[in-house]
Amino acid sequence: MTTAGLIHVVVSGLATGSIYALMALSLVIIYNATRTLNFAQGEMLMVSTFVGWAAQRVFGLPLALTLLVAVLAAGIMAWLVECLIIRRSIGATHWDVLIITLGLSLMLRAGAGLVWTHDEFPFPSFFATRPVTLGPVRLAPVSLGIIGASLALMAALYALFAWTKLGRAMRAVAQNQRAARLMGISVERVYSRAWILAAVVGAVAGVLVAPVVFLSSKMGLIVINGFTAAVIGGFGSMPGAVLGGMLLGVIENLAPLYLPSGIRYSVPFLVLIAILLVRPAGLLGRVEQRKV
Amino acid sequence: MATLAVWPWVAPRYFVFLASVVLVNAIVAIGLNLLSGYTNQLSFGHAGFLAIGAYTAAVLTLRAPALPVIVTLVLAGLLTAAVGLAFGVPCLRLGGLYLTMATLAFGFVITEAILNLDTLTRGADGLRVPSARLGALVLSTDIARYYLVAAVTAVMVAAAVNLVRTRTGRAFLALRESEIAAEASGVPVATYRALAFGLSAFYTGVAGGLFAFVVGFLSPDAFDVFLSVDFVVMIIVGGLGSVPGSIIGATVVTLLHDGLAAFQNYRPLIFGALLIASMLFMPGGMTRALGRLARR
Numbered sequence: 287m288t289t290a291g292l293i294h295v296v297v298s299g300l301a302t303g304s305i306y307a308l309m310a311l312s313l314v315i316i317y318n319a320t321r322t323l324n325f326a327q328g329e330m331l332m333v334s335t336f337v338g339w340a341a342q343r344v345f346g347l348p349l350a351l352t353l354l355v356a357v358l359a360a361g362i363m364a365w366l367v368e369c370l371i372i373r374r375s376i377g378a379t380h381w382d383v384l385i386i387t388l389g390l391s392l393m394l395r396a397g398a399g400l401v402w403t404h405d406e407f408p409f410p411s412f413f414a415t416r417p418v419t420l421g422p423v424r425l426a427p428v429s430l431g432i433i434g435a436s437l438a439l440m441a442a443l444y445a446l447f448a449w450t451k452l453g454r455a456m457r458a459v460a461q462n463q464r465a466a467r468l469m470g471i472s473v474e475r476v477y478s479r480a481w482i483l484a485a486v487v488g489a490v491a492g493v494l495v496a497p498v499v500f501l502s503s504k505m506g507l508i509v510i511n512g513f514t515a516a517v518i519g520g521f522g523s524m525p526g527a528v529l530g531g532m533l534l535g536v537i538e539n540l541a542p543l544y545l546p547s548g549i550r551y552s553v554p555f556l557v558l559i560a561i562l563l564v565r566p567a568g569l570l571g572r573v574e575q576r577k578v
Numbered sequence: 579m580a581t582l583a584v585w586p587w588v589a590p591r592y593f594v595f596l597a598s599v600v601l602v603n604a605i606v607a608i609g610l611n612l613l614s615g616y617t618n619q620l621s622f623g624h625a626g627f628l629a630i631g632a633y634t635a636a637v638l639t640l641r642a643p644a645l646p647v648i649v650t651l652v653l654a655g656l657l658t659a660a661v662g663l664a665f666g667v668p669c670l671r672l673g674g675l676y677l678t679m680a681t682l683a684f685g686f687v688i689t690e691a692i693l694n695l696d697t698l699t700r701g702a703d704g705l706r707v708p709s710a711r712l713g714a715l716v717l718s719t720d721i722a723r724y725y726l727v728a729a730v731t732a733v734m735v736a737a738a739v740n741l742v743r744t745r746t747g748r749a750f751l752a753l754r755e756s757e758i759a760a761e762a763s764g765v766p767v768a769t770y771r772a773l774a775f776g777l778s779a780f781y782t783g784v785a786g787g788l789f790a791f792v793v794g795f796l797s798p799d800a801f802d803v804f805l806s807v808d809f810v811v812m813i814i815v816g817g818l819g820s821v822p823g824s825i826i827g828a829t830v831v832t833l834l835h836d837g838l839a840a841f842q843n844y845r846p847l848i849f850g851a852l853l854i855a856s857m858l859f860m861p862g863g864m865t866r867a868l869g870r871l872a873r874r
Contacts, residue, residue: 323675375858381620382857385814388807389853396846510682510803517679552690555683562680566671 290422295539301429301498303535304436308491309512310519310527311443312484318460318522319480321380322372325387328509329394330367330485332502334360335492336402339409339501349410356489364485368478391506398503411497432494439490440528447524452479460522514554518561520571529569582728586721594720598792600832601731602785607812607824608738609781614810615819616750617774618757619674623681625805626688627779630658631786632796633692633699636707639790647710647717647726651787658783659776666775670768685806692798704797707790717791727788734781738821750774754819808835815856817865826864 309327316324324330338356341347347355367390375383413431417424447453458466459476467473492505499505515534519526534554541553549556561569586594610624634654638645669680693701709718710726717723741747749770752760761767790796808831816827834852838845860867 371854371858375861379862381814381818382861384620385811386854386857388811389850389857392846392850392853396843396850400843400847513679514683517676521675549690549694552687555686558683559680559687562672562676563668566673566676568676 288422290424293423294425295543296536297425297433298429299536299539300532301426301432301535302538303515303532304433305491305495305508305531306511306515306534307528307531308436308439308487308494309508310516310531311440311524312488312491313509313512313516314522314524314527315456315484315487316480319456320372320477322383322387323380323513324481324484325384325509326367326391326394327484327488327512328506329391329398330360330363330506331488331492331508332506333394333398334363334485334489335409335496335501335505336398338489338493339407339496340402342410349412352410353490353493356493357486360485360489361482364481365478368481372481373474373477391509395503395506402503404503406500406502409493409496409501412494413497415497428498432498435490435494439487443487443524446483452476456480511554514558517568518558520565520568523568523570523572526568526570533569582732586724591720594724595792596832596836598720598724598727598788600829601727602788602792603809603812603832604825604828605731605734605785605788606782606809607816607828608734608821609778609785610809611813611819611821611824612738612741612750612781613774613778614813616754617771618754620678620810621681621778622678622803622806622810623683623685623688624778624782624809625801625803626681626685627658627662627782628786628789628805629688629692629796629798629801630661631655631783632790632801633705633786634658634783635787635790636705636796637698639708639710640705643708643711645711647712647791650710651730651784654787655780655784658786659780662779662783663772663776666779667772669775670771682803682806685801685803689798689801692801699796699798702798704795707794707796710791723792727792730784730788734784735821735825738781746770746773811853813863815853815860815863817863820863820865823863823865830864 309331312327312331313324316322316327334356337359338352341355342349342352371386371390372383375386411428411431412435413428415426415428417426445453447457455466455471455476456479458469458471459473463473466476495508496505511534512531515531516527517530518533519528519530534557537557538554542550545553565571582597585597589597606624606628609627610621614620631654634657635650638650638653639647665684669677672680692699695701696703699705709716710723711717712726715722717726742751749760749765752763752765753767753770753774757767793800812827812831813824814827815830816825817823834849835845838848841848856864
């Protein structure tokens with residue numbers, strides 16, 4: 287394989303990886319605030335992308351407005367789910383909530399199938415798919431666009447967590463919920479903001495990836511890749527989620543070149559197990575100290 | 579017990595088959611609950627263990643037809659337990675979500691391994707399982723298979739219920755209450771966590787063997803991640819750390835899947851809604867809800 291070809295593969299791996307990273311970030315945002323693993327994250331991404339697409343078909347919206355509709359739909363859906371279902375599961379353990387989000391994911395997928403069928407639909411892209419040539423290297427603008435847009439969103443998230451009041455409140459709740467409450471932070475508000483924020487990040491990822499993988503009710507399965515990415519990076523760590531996503535994307539794209547096709551789908555999982563054996567809390571995760 | 583014994587004589591044939599499936603799932607749920615209930619760790623890879631048990635039993639029966647079914651089942655359980663230990667021991671260091679992710683990965687790797695070992699498993703074409711034999715007896719009817727499953731289930735349930743009265747069982751209980759306190763009291767935590775993993779895999783492997791005979795046809799896509807998720811649903815909806823809870827959960831989930839089949843596309847919608855409702859109204863599972871009801 288030539289270097290130029292290799293660069294092409296790595297770049298498209300990074301593009302896939304950016305999407306995984308965004309998915310992983312959504313999972314981590316909710317987990318850090320609420321200690322809940324949201325199984326329905328992938329289905330929420332899928333439904334909000336579908337809503338954007340439906341609005342675009344009906345009203346002939348430009349793509350930017352489609353994105354806006356998807357983001358709004360995601361925010362409203364997350365807000366409803368949080369205050370109608372999750373908040374009512376007061377006496378429930380984290381595992382009960384896990385089953386609730388699982389039920390939610392089943393409902394969202396089935397609902398999307400009933401409304402929009404289980405077919406695949408083309409989705410318009412912000413970026414051209416025809417490759418451009420940079421010297422010897424051929425690159426797809428869509429890959430570069432996905433990477434760029436994802437990095438911009440990540441930077442925005444970083445700014446939000448580092449500099450805004452909401453971001454500080456979310457970090458405080460992640461560190462110590464009781465202490466945060468004693469400092470006058472409304473933990474309930476942080477919960478619902480975390481759900482909304484995670485859904486919005488997911489919706490952007492959905493609109494970015496839909497042109498590449500086609501829009502379908504199966505899109506929600508990306509949550510498994512997101513979870514894998516978050517665990518590789520160290521669950522709870524946001525830089526870890528980005529690193530894990532990128533790594534996973536590149537490995538997935540490189541593996542078929544060097545390995546027999548029989549095991550290509552196992553490779554990400556074998557890599558994951560190998561990483562966990564060496565670093566039991568992921569690449570950037572910290573082993574949690576047990577307190578008596 | 580009596581209902582279980584006369585069931586094949588009063589129920590239509592399909593319901594005999596369904597009862598066998600319920601019992602097989604109950605064994606898996608008990609096995610998974612040994613791991614999750616006691617060591618507080620979820621596994622999303624138990625469909626993988628079930629597959630190992632099922633394929634072991636099927637291949638053994640194909641290659642050595644004279645083997646009595648009990649031996650086949652024990653071997654299926656032991657091989658699955660060995661794989662469980664080989665996978666579980668290195669994973670002892672992993673906590674919480676990391677172990678969950680590792681088991682999820684394990685499940686994917688097993689399905690792909692089945693596809694690749696096609697000389698043994700016939701890969702994606704699927705494998706037809708011959709009838710089980712017990713000496714001269716060929717268990718070729720639904721009723722015969724049902725009695726096999728019911729007998730094995732009875733033994734497995736009795737063993738699980740009595741486990742808490744053994745030294746190992748007490749160690750598991752100590753682990754469940756507090757790993758740190760158990761460690762401080764001299765319970766070798768790592769050993770017992772590994773043991774829980776092996777035991778859980780053994781149960782699931784035996785269930786896998788029964789599954790092979792009951793269903794009669796194996797293909798890798800029957801053991802996908804959704805099946806693993808179903809097992810987790812069974813133990814959480816039924817009740818974590820409880821043998822009756824495992825049985826109730828397995829029964830409810832299996833019958834729901836079957837009963838909702840008529841609703842076709844609406845099935846996951848209804849099933850999902852029921853999951854949400856059950857967790858909102860019965861947090862901690864059905865056994866705890868029943869306990870609260872009894873105390874009133």
